[in-house]
Amino acid sequence: MVDSVYMPSHPLSAPAERLVEAAQATLAEAGVEGLTLRAVARRAGVSHGAPLRHFESTSALRSELAARGFRALDEAIDKAASQAPGGSSPLRRLEAAGRAYVDQAVANPALFALMFRQEELDPAYPGLAERSAAAFDQLVRHVRAAQDVGLEPGQDTRVLASSLWALVHGIATLWSQGALASTSGASLDSILVAALAIWIPQETPEGTEA
Amino acid sequence: MVDSVYMPSHPLSAPAERLVEAAQATLAEAGVEGLTLRAVARRAGVSHGAPLRHFESTSALRSELAARGFRALDEAIDKAASQAPGGSSPLRRLEAAGRAYVDQAVANPALFALMFRQEELDPAYPGLAERSAAAFDQLVRHVRAAQDVGLEPGQDTRVLASSLWALVHGIATLWSQGALASTSGASLDSILVAALAIWIPQETPEGTEA
DNA sequence: TGTACATCAGTGAACGCGCGTTCACTGATGTAC
């Protein structure tokens, strides 16, 4: 599941790039706890000291993976929104964006866990904050477009975007952790459909949301 | 912040109880990663081998804390719902329940992280699954009562409860991790108010939600 | 009331483990002149 979607966040040398690939595979298989410099070195087939040539700490390597994760998320949302059925409707594009978020998170649960463990990332790592902000800004733009056609027109856009983000994030993380399935017995799709239906009307409202 | 809300999930010996208290303090200060048997022993003032007399593994100790966390959550939601302003309205009680969830989670972020790291808990630990299910069932009852007065009457109750759970869980976890504050700039309360306003009408609807 | 024994909580030394990190080193590649 580690594929070409994970583009470089800034240019790295070829050996560093190979370490990143090994790190993505290690993360997917062993989880955030299992992502250590030594484990990455083993998977990359180099000695355990080699990664320190390219990443000064575990935190730097994790931050690189997180930055790529945010970039991949941003791109997946962009693609899904632009290809949404009934794509001319901002409401349908917003819905597609929410679905894409959940899809990305559920497909890469360990990566998502890593992306949001801020205490284990380096906030100053090049590109990390920018890519995270870019993904959120895209969500804000979709929310604003939806507001322009009548979705919760009186609400502050960033506040509204934050709460939609929290909704899809909560669905994705609770599902990935198995909590939703074991506790509620419902399917991921049924929960997502219900949640989005409450948020986003099926037809463009004509002032009914005001 | 570790207070009497944390009641035993099943009777423990007095020394085990002291270890649980030390574990709660360690968890709050050092996070999930820092919660080790040796760290708990140090804080409890006993030798590092002593905890194994009372908990057969780190996982068992963590599961005990998680079970107490679910119990405290269940009680906090129950209390908040029963004391909600305008308490006779199921919609206001559901709103109060959602707020209580976020309040509990934000007050004990490390405990919440632990409660939902299922891979580090023992699912067979006495009381854990029961208390987790009890908290969710309480939410389901509040949602059902709200549906009875007109909230999303056509929706499956457990699906609806799941998506409300995901909403408040997402708000709480993203906020605790600092992601919402750093990315959106909005306050926790403004996001929570906006999210609940979308979900739960301010006045009892008379068929407008059908 | 006294003796013998069992149970319980805790001690402290020891073990092996994986980890990050350091360091002197090798060997290949690139660059200066």
Added chain:
DNA sequence: TGTACATCAGTGAACGCGCGTTCACTGATGTAC
């Protein structure tokens, strides 16, 4: 074209660290008779 040097990627031994776990042991408390 050849020599000298610098840079880069990687090696492998070694270090100290905190961890879970084992184990023989101590000392206090409780129970049987």
